[in-house]
Amino acid sequence: MSLISPREKCGVIGIFSLNDHNIVPLLISGLEALQHRGQESWGIGVHGHATFKRDGVVSRSAELEYDEISKIEGSVGIGHVRYSTTAKSAVGYAQPIDVGGLTENHSFRIAHNGTLEREGLVENIRDLGFSSPYGVTDTELMGMGLYKLLKSGKSLAEAFEKLNPYLNGSFSIVLLTSKGDLIGARDERGFRPLCLGWHAETSSYVIASESCALEAIGAKLLRDVEPGEIMKIDKDGLESFYFAHQERHAHCPFEYTYFAHPTSQIEGINVYSSRKNIGRVLAEKYPIEADIVVPVPDSARPAALGYSEKSGIPFEEGLLKDRYKRKGSWRSFIEPEKREAIVSNISTIKNVIEGKRIVLIDDSVVRGTSSKIIVGNKLRNAKKVSLLLTFPPIIYPCYMGIDFPTQEELLAYKVCGTSTNIEEINKKVAEHIGASFVGYNDVDGLSKGIGLPKNQICLSCITGDYSCLKFKPKFRSREEMKE
Ligand code: SF4
Numbered sequence: 287m288s289l290i291s292p293r294e295k296c297g298v299i300g301i302f303s304l305n306d307h308n309i310v311p312l313l314i315s316g317l318e319a320l321q322h323r324g325q326e327s328w329g330i331g332v333h334g335h336a337t338f339k340r341d342g343v344v345s346r347s348a349e350l351e352y353d354e355i356s357k358i359e360g361s362v363g364i365g366h367v368r369y370s371t372t373a374k375s376a377v378g379y380a381q382p383i384d385v386g387g388l389t390e391n392h393s394f395r396i397a398h399n400g401t402l403e404r405e406g407l408v409e410n411i412r413d414l415g416f417s418s419p420y421g422v423t424d425t426e427l428m429g430m431g432l433y434k435l436l437k438s439g440k441s442l443a444e445a446f447e448k449l450n451p452y453l454n455g456s457f458s459i460v461l462l463t464s465k466g467d468l469i470g471a472r473d474e475r476g477f478r479p480l481c482l483g484w485h486a487e488t489s490s491y492v493i494a495s496e497s498c499a500l501e502a503i504g505a506k507l508l509r510d511v512e513p514g515e516i517m518k519i520d521k522d523g524l525e526s527f528y529f530a531h532q533e534r535h536a537h538c539p540f541e542y543t544y545f546a547h548p549t550s551q552i553e554g555i556n557v558y559s560s561r562k563n564i565g566r567v568l569a570e571k572y573p574i575e576a577d578i579v580v581p582v583p584d585s586a587r588p589a590a591l592g593y594s595e596k597s598g599i600p601f602e603e604g605l606l607k608d609r610y611k612r613k614g615s616w617r618s619f620i621e622p623e624k625r626e627a628i629v630s631n632i633s634t635i636k637n638v639i640e641g642k643r644i645v646l647i648d649d650s651v652v653r654g655t656s657s658k659i660i661v662g663n664k665l666r667n668a669k670k671v672s673l674l675l676t677f678p679p680i681i682y683p684c685y686m687g688i689d690f691p692t693q694e695e696l697l698a699y700k701v702c703g704t705s706t707n708i709e710e711i712n713k714k715v716a717e718h719i720g721a722s723f724v725g726y727n728d729v730d731g732l733s734k735g736i737g738l739p740k741n742q743i744c745l746s747c748i749t750g751d752y753s754c755l756k757f758k759p760k761f762r763s764r765e766e767m768k769e
Pocket of ligand 1: 747
């Protein structure tokens, strides 16, 4: 039995127009702006219409099925882009998910970014007939639990409060109720981002995973949805209340170093600036004699700029991603089965790197596959490659929405076990991937670079401290995760 759902790293959006504008074009554009969070499937749920779901990237369907999508009109709706690396990729797993009959009181559609441990949720709704978790996703289980509580007469805040003890993990969600209300909620630790915006032209509130979606549709960022907060938007406007309160938040630093869009503001901090700052931190920590600083495209580019600025070593684009081979930007970390193909889409500018001593900046080494190819193959004509990493060694799995699924796959763990001796990890990882030197960031450098105190960020995959979860998950193998 799988304890942890394969639902992961997605993007959500919800829009409510107070003066009845058709928000569907905004919903589609917002989802396109969140495409980096999930390229496997997508969907929208618009009040008064059946849920629309498709495989692949939004722009492809929006182009091919323009006429069909144009028929969907409404003043409130939600949307989702999805990634999953361990479960089936079928459109049947796409979101939003319908919970309860579409017109039934208390029913709703739900779109979820995050991962929730399933056992507790199954236990919570066993009396609804879910005796086995097979084939039922964490999102469905959470939805059914909520539905059950709402149907029993609980208010929204009471229902979330009652369900919260069973919600072990991360969730940033949007809900569209059968009445046509929009609801947004974020887990009590704030693992995944969620923010609120205002689109003046259509008098719409927008709730989205990242502010890049607001920017894309011309909406203004108002604020983050706070950990433990629920937002309800209806014809009377916006109402906010809390189902939980935790002093210790656990924002995921991986959003800043890799996952989120550089233009986004999360917890008041611009992702691009935090990446650049981390590059400066790395320059202080690892002063290296080199000819050029080169980023692994694309997410490490700001950090390489920061390193270059601080060290005075010129920045060069020695590696370029071929953007024309496939629509959408493949992300090498989140599609493991396609990793080698993606790295093969990185081209080397031979004139730039030949005979040079290179400081190569990357965001992280998870399994080490891409780094080995880049160092050993793409940069084989360089004189020397020193690889610096913006994220500390990943030694433990993530159960809060990023796919570091099993400890046995993590390179730092494979070569050094749970050692926290960073010099030793640097040395062994360098040997493994064939670099002259490897220098990982550490927790202090990560916190300083991002600009969030250590007690406000999640560090579980670095330290093995899972105390921000309600209970520690049992480590699983990849095979067990797939069951
Ligand atoms: S375990 Fe790591 S990747 Fe997962 S939420 Fe925490 S910091 Fe982010």
